[in-house]
Amino acid sequence: MPEGDTVWRTARSLHTALAGRVLIRSDLRVPRFATADLTGRSVLDVTPRGKHLLTRFDGGLTLHSHLRMEGAWRVFATGERWSGGPAHEIRAILANAEHTAIGYRLPVLELIRTAEEENAVGHLGPDLLGPDWDPAEAVRRLTADPARPLGEALLDQRNLAGIGNVYKSELAFLAAVTPWLPVGELPPGIPERLVATAHRLLEANKDRPDRRTTTTRHPAHHLYVYGREHRPCLRCGTEVRRAGPTAHRSAPDDRVSYWCPGCQKGPTA
Missing domain, CATH: 3.20.190.10 (MutM-like, N-terminal)
Incomplete structure (x- = not known):
């Protein structure tokens, strides 16, 4: 998507x-x-x-x-x-x-x-690229259900609108937690940081087709973890892993997640 x-x-x-x-x-x-x-x-x-x-x-x-x-x-x-x-x-x-x-x-x-x-x-949360962007409201919605896994909460468009699987995986990596960590267990300040980072990344990428979350210009290193399964993490060298409803690459990637076991702490799939 x-x-x-x-x-x-x-x-x-x-x-x-x-x-x-x-x-x-x-x-x-x-x-x-x-x-x-x-x-x-x-x-x-x-x-x-x-x-x-x-x-x-x-x-x-x-x-x-x-x-x-x-x-x-x-x-x-x-x-x-x-x-x-x-x-x-x-x-x-x-x-x-x-x-x-x-x-x-x-x-x-x-x-x-x-x-x-x-x-x-009307059901959508604050739009990350819209005139109604409200980071405080986005944080409130994102953390409203403390037991919910972070990845699910980020993908829920009722919390904040515009995040898909790429940004879900990348944001969890940048926060150094896995997508399955309950939002209530995020360290203090991390929800605010996640929301601010999401807004910054979408704003930076809206004018360019080659989406980037890293700072490198290397064409194969534009993303930290998404799509990089079995390759070394760009930060620690640990093999990036992939989880989803199926391991078959032909299946839709509608709920797939990528993460680095070395950099990201929390429960795994």
């Missing part, structure tokens, strides 16, 4: 291509909204909310989408060949005179009233 910084860049790409322009083609290829036609409406803005995307139109309508594991939005210049998947995987087409935005494999796609956006995203 894309992290909040990836969704932020997707929103910026869509906003640049669509905002302030009138649609000349609209096609929503989901049964519930197959007859909806947005042609002739102007796109007001495309706003990210955690991992959700809100494309707002004049007339008080919003197209709400979520990428989850497989979804993607692609932007093409008029006349450019579309790429991103076969035609049967297209779920949305939004086109103006200059650009066409294609939504591939979107598991969530719904047309809602802009005034009712809270029904779709």
Whole structure:
């Protein structure tokens, strides 16, 4: 599932291509909204909310989408060949005179009233890349259930919105604890540090596609632990380990964790 910084860049790409322009083609290829036609409406803005995307139109309508594991939005210049998947995987087409935005494999796609956006995203916690960012509230939510494992609490978008498995693993490493340590057992000051670090990393990475949590420029060392199983930890040299619902690499990485047994203290999977 894309992290909040990836969704932020997707929103910026869509906003640049669509905002302030009138649609000349609209096609929503989901049964519930197959007859909806947005042609002739102007796109007001495309706003990210955690991992959700809100494309707002004049007339008080919003197209709400979520990428989850497989979804993607692609932007093409008029006349450019579309790429991103076969035609049967297209779920949305939004086109103006200059650009066409294609939504591939979107598991969530719904047309809602802009005034009712809270029904779709109102459950989310403070957005790490949003104007509502509130670190104190994020800490309060993150630590509300002391028995909950840190990794689960970080992934819960109701606590703070925008963290996925990459940042979950990297943040636990930077805090020197495993993702399975109950949040109530975090040393004093660590929840505040985790929240501040999450905000700093997403802000730093939102403008670059090569996500980094380390300070090195080495292309193979941009992340401390994520995706580095069986390789030496960049700090202590201990072999990085991987845990998840399955050991098969072909399975979805929706709840996989990476950690260094040498640097990170706490229970393990």
